[in-house]
Amino acid sequence: MxxxxxxxxxxxxxxxxxxxxxxxxxxxxxxxxxxxxxxxxxxxxxxxxxxxxxxxxxxxxxxxxxxxxxxxxxxxxxxxxxxxxxxxxxxxxxxxxxxxxxxxxxxxxxxxxxxxxxxxxxxxxxxxxxxRASVGRAPADAHPDAQVPGTDVHGPVLARRAGATAADLVVLGISTGGPQALRYLIPRLPASFPVPVAMVLHMPVGYTAMYAERLNDISPLEVVEAADGDVLRPGVVWLAPAGRHLTFVRDPDTVIRAHLDLRPLDTPHRPAVDVLFQSAAAVFGPRVLGVVMTGMGNDGLLGAAHIKAQGGRIVTEAESSCVVYGMPRAVAEASLSDRSATLEEMAGTIAELI
CATH class of the missing domain: 3.40.50.2300 (Response regulator)
Structure with missing residues (x-):
């Protein structure tokens, strides 16, 4: 047995x-x-x-x-x-x-x-x-304190690349091990990051606003809990509030806004990575970079398929740095991943593909 x-x-x-x-x-x-x-x-x-x-x-x-x-x-x-x-x-x-x-x-x-x-x-x-979780593994240059932009507390902050971007939005889905991973990743994106970032982190109701504030305190980018009607703009990371799906709507004047909804009601998680990714693909077409990181289950698999069908690209976290290699595994095994990157490599990979 x-x-x-x-x-x-x-x-x-x-x-x-x-x-x-x-x-x-x-x-x-x-x-x-x-x-x-x-x-x-x-x-x-x-x-x-x-x-x-x-x-x-x-x-x-x-x-x-x-x-x-x-x-x-x-x-x-x-x-x-x-x-x-x-x-x-x-x-x-x-x-x-x-x-x-x-x-x-x-x-x-x-x-x-x-x-x-x-x-x-x-x-x-x-x-x-x-x-089944891999615990006790800290990123190579992890540090518990906040990074001061321009210093090397966390290592180099990525510089913005010159020229046009290959995507207009980064969407990211993460679950088990997510709070630690995002605390490592998000401070490594520069204040000049050229496109908006939207994230789903599976977390109980009552914690996402506080967690966004903590990330904001240590990040060059502005990190906020998403509110209905927020206008997407570069330099901001939106975290979906626990209990509501995060999607996007395009106004007649082409402004793209965040939209929060209880629907769909039949998803295992609310917010769901699948819902975020599907909406991104529908509104932004091929100009989406999806990122699927550590977590159990397969939330993000269907959404990644939608992004790929529209011509967008997908990055999955490598098994070696995942706390639980579930969500990225589901996407990789479906042959939907364009690139695999460890947590230490993730910021550089996102910058390269943007």
Missing amino acids: PKRIRVLVVDDSAFVRKVVSQMLARSASIEVVGTARDGEDALDLTARLEPDVVTLDLMMPRMNGVEFLRAQAKRRVVPVVICSIAGESGAMALEAFEAGAVEFVQKPTALASDRVYEIADELIAKVEAAS
């Missing part, structure tokens, strides 16, 4: 520890090997039990989730799935991603009801993906 995924459940609520354990027990591929009530207990049990994955609450006494992640990283890097209430610990959740957490599952606020079981399928899928 295949080896089962050994999971440690960490939460200060005994009820939540019990419920999360019961949810994970629904999967024949998962074995809950222990539970911990806070970060200090989790450090001890992680050392003794050597789990494959840890599910981690953030708001805990004695040692919170972020403190656990930082302390555990000095011992043995283990894939961590955050399981917390959105909004209650927004800044802490972003710190957890920066400290190495690979996924996030949003706990319902009504924990004393059956609604908590609604996340079972999502939790199981993300724990299974986390067990």
Whole structure:
């Protein structure tokens, strides 16, 4: 029989520890090997039990989730799935991603009801993906602090190439491992980047605006959460808000604006990379560069096909730098990728193809 995924459940609520354990027990591929009530207990049990994955609450006494992640990283890097209430610990959740957490599952606020079981399928899928994640690999010249444009804190900032561009828009889709990857990639694009950038990052409602602000603080480009009606312009990176699809509309005066919508309703994710890519292909035709980066599943596959059908180009992140080589693999195996690039190479590759 295949080896089962050994999971440690960490939460200060005994009820939540019990419920999360019961949810994970629904999967024949998962074995809950222990539970911990806070970060200090989790450090001890992680050392003794050597789990494959840890599910981690953030708001805990004695040692919170972020403190656990930082302390555990000095011992043995283990894939961590955050399981917390959105909004209650927004800044802490972003710190957890920066400290190495690979996924996030949003706990319902009504924990004393059956609604908590609604996340079972999502939790199981993300724990299974986390067990296959490549964790502990930092980019070659990664640095936790912000880059000051014109300095070499992060290495060279790419200069804008002279002349006409080969595309009018860059669209990017990313999921598992995305917060860390974008924190590395976006600061490497110069303020003079000649075309707009639009991104979908699979993230729970309540975090995308705060995450865009964090990226903006460390990037030469302006990074914002997209708002309905925003006019696309070079020098700006738009991040789709969690819970709404990001698409594009062309005004009669040829101005192109961002449009946010709940529809389509039948996508596994909202926002969806497929929806963003399909709209880009429909509005911009062949002058689109699509980028598909680390993440589980195949969101972006259908959208990449639309971009290619219109004559646009696709770059996929190389397996060697992905936390989870799922989304890029789906595109590459469908022969839709024009170029593969590691995270370290991605900014240069985008600049070259633009």
